[in-house]
Amino acid sequence: MDQRVPQRTLTAPEEDGGRAGGMGPGAAPRAPGETAVQAAIELRDVYRLFTLPRGRGIDVFVALEGVSLRVAEGEFVSIVGPSGCGKSTILNLIAGLLAPTAGQVVVFGRPVRGLNRAVGYVTQDDNLLPWRTTLANVAMPLEFRGVPADRRRARAAALIAQVGLQGFEHHYPHELSGGMRKRASIARTLAYDPVALLMDEPFGPLDAQTRVILQDQLLRMWEGSGRTVVFVTHDLVEAVALSDRVIVMTRAPGRFKREVVVDIPRPRDVFHIHAHPRFPLLYEAIWQELQEELGRDGLGPGPGG
Amino acid sequence: MAVAETARRAEVVQELKAAVAARERERRRRERGVILAGRVLIVLGLLASWEALSGRVLDPFFVSSPSRITRAFVDLLLHHELLVHAQYTTIETLAGFAIGSAGGIVLAFLLTSLGRLYEMTEPILVALYGIPRTALAPLFIMWFGIGITSKIVIAALFVFFVVFMNTVAGIRSTSPQMVDLVRLMGAGGGDVLLKVVLPSALPYILTALRIVVPTAMIGAIVGEFISAQRGLGFLISRSTFEFSTHAAFAGIFALMVVVVLMNAAIGAVERPLMRWRPQQRASGNGG
Numbered sequence: 001m002d003q004r005v006p007q008r009t010l011t012a013p014e015e016d017g018g019r020a021g022g023m024g025p026g027a028a029p030r031a032p033g034e035t036a037v038q039a040a041i042e043l044r045d046v047y048r049l050f051t052l053p054r055g056r057g058i059d060v061f062v063a064l065e066g067v068s069l070r071v072a073e074g075e076f077v078s079i080v081g082p083s084g085c086g087k088s089t090i091l092n093l094i095a096g097l098l099a100p101t102a103g104q105v106v107v108f109g110r111p112v113r114g115l116n117r118a119v120g121y122v123t124q125d126d127n128l129l130p131w132r133t134t135l136a137n138v139a140m141p142l143e144f145r146g147v148p149a150d151r152r153r154a155r156a157a158a159l160i161a162q163v164g165l166q167g168f169e170h171h172y173p174h175e176l177s178g179g180m181r182k183r184a185s186i187a188r189t190l191a192y193d194p195v196a197l198l199m200d201e202p203f204g205p206l207d208a209q210t211r212v213i214l215q216d217q218l219l220r221m222w223e224g225s226g227r228t229v230v231f232v233t234h235d236l237v238e239a240v241a242l243s244d245r246v247i248v249m250t251r252a253p254g255r256f257k258r259e260v261v262v263d264i265p266r267p268r269d270v271f272h273i274h275a276h277p278r279f280p281l282l283y284e285a286i287w288q289e290l291q292e293e294l295g296r297d298g299l300g301p302g303p304g305g
Numbered sequence: 306m307a308v309a310e311t312a313r314r315a316e317v318v319q320e321l322k323a324a325v326a327a328r329e330r331e332r333r334r335r336e337r338g339v340i341l342a343g344r345v346l347i348v349l350g351l352l353a354s355w356e357a358l359s360g361r362v363l364d365p366f367f368v369s370s371p372s373r374i375t376r377a378f379v380d381l382l383l384h385h386e387l388l389v390h391a392q393y394t395t396i397e398t399l400a401g402f403a404i405g406s407a408g409g410i411v412l413a414f415l416l417t418s419l420g421r422l423y424e425m426t427e428p429i430l431v432a433l434y435g436i437p438r439t440a441l442a443p444l445f446i447m448w449f450g451i452g453i454t455s456k457i458v459i460a461a462l463f464v465f466f467v468v469f470m471n472t473v474a475g476i477r478s479t480s481p482q483m484v485d486l487v488r489l490m491g492a493g494g495g496d497v498l499l500k501v502v503l504p505s506a507l508p509y510i511l512t513a514l515r516i517v518v519p520t521a522m523i524g525a526i527v528g529e530f531i532s533a534q535r536g537l538g539f540l541i542s543r544s545t546f547e548f549s550t551h552a553a554f555a556g557i558f559a560l561m562v563v564v565v566l567m568n569a570a571i572g573a574v575e576r577p578l579m580r581w582r583p584q585q586r587a588s589g590n591g592g
Contacts, residue, residue: 097485115488127483131504131581140500144491174583192490 038109039070040196040228041094046103048089062253063089066103069247069256071196071228078231078239080286081249081257082293087232089254091198094230095121108195120194124201126185128173134160134184135169141192159187163217179210186218196228203238215241216270223267236290240264240282241273248289258289369551377551378558381540391559393536397453397525398518398567401460405521406514408461409468417476418498434466442527451532460524467520468513475509476502508582511575518567522560537563 048064063086071077079087092098093105096116105112107119128137135156142152160169163183173181182202189197203211215238222229233239239246240262248257264278273279352371359370369377381387416423442459449455479502487501529538537556544552 095485095489097489117489117491119489121486121489123482123486125482127480127486129483129487129501129504131507140487141490144493144496172581174581188490 038073039106040073040075040108041069041071041230042104042106043067043069043090043093043100044104044106046090046093046100046105048086048093048098049101064093064100065253065255067254067256071230073228074226076222076229076231076242076244078233078243078246079249080233080236080239080246080290081254082251082290083234084252085249085293086252086254087249088200091121091200091230091232094196095119095198118194119196119198120189120192122186122189122197122199122202124204126173126178126181128181128185128188130173133170133172134165134176137173137184138188138191140188145192156187156191159191160184162221163187177210179206179214182206182214183217186214186221190221194227196230197222199229199231201233202231204234211235211238212270218242219266219268219270236283236286237273239286240279241268241270246282246286248286248293251293257293260285260289365550366548367550369554373551374554374558377549378555381552381555385540387540387555387559390535390537390540390556391563393453394522394525394529394538394560395563397456397460397528397536398522398563400457401462401524402464402514402518402521404457405461405464406468406517409465409470409513410472410510413469413472413476414498417473423473430466430469434470438463438524439527442524442531446528446532451534456525456528456533456536459528460521463524463527464517464521467517468510471509471513472506475506478509479505507578511571511578515568515571515575518571519564522564526560 046064046067047062050061050063052059052061067086067090069077069090079090081087089098093100094107094112094116096105096112096114099113107116129140132140135153138159139152139156142155147155157166157169160166163186165180165183165187168176168180168184173184176184186202203214206214219242231239231242236246243262245259245261247259249255250257260282262278262282264273264276264282268276355368356371359365359368365373378387416426438459441462445459445462446455449458483505484497484501487497492500525536526538526541529536530542533539537560541553541556541560544550544556
């Protein structure tokens with residue numbers, strides 16, 4: 001049995017030393033250090049190990065190895081990294097769906113224990129209930145909170161209009177396109193107004209045009225909302241276009257490798273983000289870091305997500 | 306000039322649309338007609354060859370013939386209380402179906418909801434499931450008498466395991482990620498069960514209910530064969546003992562009618578419940 005107990009003396013979290021040097025004087029560095037300001041989301045030296053059955057024994061797999069992260073309130077942070085590097089695990093830890101094996105996850109000053117209902121979670125699959133219409137899906141979180149039927153209908157209808165789905169309130173998910181289902185799923189998550197949004201490759205399965213349109217819509221809904229977003233993606237263009245900061249992870253066991261501050265001013269035009277003079281430099285900086293992680297053993301993804 | 310051109314095209318498109326739609330409607334209508342005619346012809350052909358072969362190649366004493374069966378059917382209907390027998394069997398089947406299905410569904414939810422109870426009881430249930438239920442039927446007659454109760458219990462027993470196993474499979478098919486997300490959205494345990502797990506399991510449950518209608522009838526008939534004074538099973542078994550093949554066939558025909566009606570009823574219940582699913586149309590099958 002290969003059960004390594006996580007030790008603090010293993011690799012130190014790298015994000016401190018790894019911040020993008022000289023990435024624009026205009027970008028205020030959001031310190032991962034010891035600022036007095038309370039972070040919206042904070043991971044403190046988090047380890048997460050998974051067990052996998054293997055024959056008669058059990059394999060232990062290290063998904064996260066000493067990850068520390070501070071996300072300021074209202075900040076949009078993307079996490080990129082090779083497949084299986086523990087990106088989704090980080091979101092699951094913040095949502096309280098998983099508990100850290102060691103270390104602490106703190107959301108708005110409170111350690112996460114059990115389900116963290118302060119956050120909204122948008123997954124790669126839309127996870128709409130197929131037996132509910134758009135309206136009933138979007139109204140669902142309000143239903144659980146005991147909001148009266150007429151008020152939740154009104155709120156759901158407003159959100160549906162906001163994501164551009166008016167006219168499809170009474171359609172079932174199978175009658176909608178992938179992009180429309182994604183809009184409905186985002187509207188549903190916003191229905192209960194979570195302070196932070198966790199997004200796990202939300203636009204991954206969509207076609208290129210739809211993806212950009214939804215990125216634009218997401219930005220317009222986010223800007224000025226004060227909502228904190230942690231966004232996992234494989235798409236570096238998307239990461240640069242949307243985020244204040246992009247964190248690059250190492251391949252498994254996942255550690256933070258470097259962060260790049262995206263100093264493109266807002267509001268941004270995602271349709272022409274490539275045309276911004278800063279874009280190629282930022283993209284290249286992230287890609288260089290990522291390439292090192294992919295390059296060593298090709299593109300072989302590790303186990304887990 | 307350009308405006309006129311646009312208007313002309315719109316007109317052409319209108320005409321084409323109407324023509325294409327009409328052609329498609331006509332094609333479908335004809336296709337449905339062909340299938341229906343084919344069905345009728347096949348049935349008539351089978352009946353005609355049965356009629357023709359019976360008495361020439363086959364001994365009508367053993368295989369009877371459609372005309373004799375029809376006469377026997379009318380005779381039973383008019384003089385021997387066919388409807389009463391059919392009513393008994395229908396009641397036994399429906400009651401057994403309802404009790405067995407409800408029991409299977411409820412037990413499946415109980416065992417999968419309470420900790421590891423399902424894993425604990427699974428070997429016992431599988432062992433019980435392995436017993437040929439026909440072998441148990443005489444015991445049930447002994448315990449519950451030769452009246453209607455024993456047939457209902459036997460029919461319920463025939464139905465129970467199939468519904469139970471399918472419901473467990475349906476509950477297991479619920480997406481764990483969906484459950485996680487719904488809980489994150491504020492759902493309590495009851496919400497998850499009623500609004501996520503139950504609808505997820507529903508297609509499995511409905512499939513089981515559909516499969517199990519004839520199964521319930523088998524249970525009722527087995528019970529009647531063993532010991533009864535009424536019911537279509539009793540009628541068939543008595544007719545066979547009396548070497549009245551045509552009456553036996555008439556009873557079997559009545560059974561078929563009852564099952565077809567019950568299946569139609571299940572379909573009528575199922576359709577509105579399954580409206581959220583993408584339609585899976587068998588091509589050309591008019592429903």
